[in-house]
Structure formats: structure tokens, C-alpha cells
Amino acid sequence: MDFESDGVRLHYEVHGAHDAEPVVLVHGFASDYPLNWVGTRWQETLTGSGFRVIGLDCRGHGRSEKPHDPSAYSIPIMARDVARLMDHLELESAALLGYSMGARIGLRVVIELPQRVKRAVLGGIGSGGAINNADAVADALLHGEPIEDPIARSFYTFASARASNDLTALAMCFRGLRTAESAELMEAIRTPLLIVLGDRDEIAGNGDELIEMIPTARLVTIAGRDHMGAVPAREFKRAAVEFLTAD
Numbered sequence: 001m002d003f004e005s006d007g008v009r010l011h012y013e014v015h016g017a018h019d020a021e022p023v024v025l026v027h028g029f030a031s032d033y034p035l036n037w038v039g040t041r042w043q044e045t046l047t048g049s050g051f052r053v054i055g056l057d058c059r060g061h062g063r064s065e066k067p068h069d070p071s072a073y074s075i076p077i078m079a080r081d082v083a084r085l086m087d088h089l090e091l092e093s094a095a096l097l098g099y100s101m102g103a104r105i106g107l108r109v110v111i112e113l114p115q116r117v118k119r120a121v122l123g124g125i126g127s128g129g130a131i132n133n134a135d136a137v138a139d140a141l142l143h144g145e146p147i148e149d150p151i152a153r154s155f156y157t158f159a160s161a162r163a164s165n166d167l168t169a170l171a172m173c174f175r176g177l178r179t180a181e182s183a184e185l186m187e188a189i190r191t192p193l194l195i196v197l198g199d200r201d202e203i204a205g206n207g208d209e210l211i212e213m214i215p216t217a218r219l220v221t222i223a224g225r226d227h228m229g230a231v232p233a234r235e236f237k238r239a240a241v242e243f244l245t246a247d
Helices: 033-038 042-048 075-088 101-112 129-143 150-160 167-176 183-187 207-213 234-244
Strands: 002-005 008-015 021-026 051-057 094-099 117-123 193-198 217-222
Touching: 002 075, 008 033, 008 075, 021 033, 021 042, 021 075, 021 101, 033 042, 033 051, 042 051, 042 234, 051 075, 075 101, 075 167, 094 101, 094 234, 101 117, 117 234, 129 150, 129 167, 150 167, 183 207, 193 207, 193 234, 207 217, 217 234
Parallel strands: 021 051, 021 094, 094 117, 117 193, 193 217
Antiparallel strands: 002 008, 008 051
């Protein structure tokens, strides 16, 4: 199914009972809804736990349109895509689950539109991290090998492995992700947040620093997992479901 957000066609999926509690899922960079949330059995876990799952393919990704205009991408713009999807589905509010890029987008939704998010699970996000290498990652996506920066190389390898990915669109998107949230905005958050990180995650940045800035956040660390390996972890799913179903 598709809808339009500020002139860009975006794809989404809905799974689970129509009258179940809605949760919006926002995937990571160079991924899409099926890769991030279906193959890793998140969709199965959440629908089985009584949720109606709403999965977005972010602009520049999956089956959504992929503009090459850098002005089409920023965290605030992509956060408004989430809000417009909720408007399209006539949802006043929902829970939110985001990973990596999707967590940064979800955090912005919480900051700008706190009334739309009941509670949020944000995985693979910390203070700083790979976003500080935005130019190197974008250059790698645009120009390819050889790539000296190891973080840029890892992003290029992941993104280029999927024939459906548009590397130019992804480069423009990654540059847009550099938007940083101010300490004042973080301190003003009142929405309950669960931050989840693998203890070997070298992409996300510092989780402890992040939760120190957000009064309503708590951190769960998944032992033995890196940035990609944390996504399918049973400990992540268990913590998320417990948090999302808490009174």
C-alpha cells in the first residue's frame, strides 16, 4: 500500500488485527520493512503479542520513492513522514519501534509530536556514532571502492549488496541524517523510551550518554551483539514487548 508525503510516494504494510494496539516500525539505513522486521521475526513476535504492526519503507528505501535531491532528506522531514502515515491511517497515537536510522527518526517524532507516540523502543542508537562519518559514508556510496574508512566501507558493503538499493539516494539520505538533537530538546522529553544496544555495537555511539540526557529513558544492553546482530536477538524482542505492554 502507498500514500503520499509532501509529494513523495511512500510504501507501507499493515499486519495484525484491525482493533489491536498499533505500533509503527521504522527500519534502519539501507534496509526496508521486510528486511529489518519480517525476516528477523519482529512482525511475528509483535502480532503474536497482540499488536497491529504498521511498517514503513522510509523515503529513499525499499518500495518507496528514492529522490536524488539532498533537500528531500533530513531527520525532521523523515519524522513527518511517520506522522503523515499515522494521519493516513487515522491514528491519533501509537507505540513506535525504530532501529538505527529508524530510531533517530523515532526520536525526532517524540520531540516534535509527543502526543502521537505513547511509548517508543529505540534500538541501535546512542550519542554520536557513525553519523559523525556522514561525509565519508556518502562519498563511499557515490564513488565505491577503494574505501579507506572502515565504517564507510561497512555501510557501502551492506548497501551495495542489495540490487534494489539506489546508492545515490542513500548517499543523499545519509548526509541528511547528520541533524543532531540539542540537549535542551532531549531533556524536555516526557515520553517513556527504551533504548536498546548491543554491547559490541561500534556504529550507534554511546548509549549511556544518550540516556543521561533523556529523563524518561532507560537502557537495555544485549550481550555479545554488534549493530546488525542485535536486531534479531530474543533479548531485544523480550525487552521490547515487556516495555510496550507495561501499564
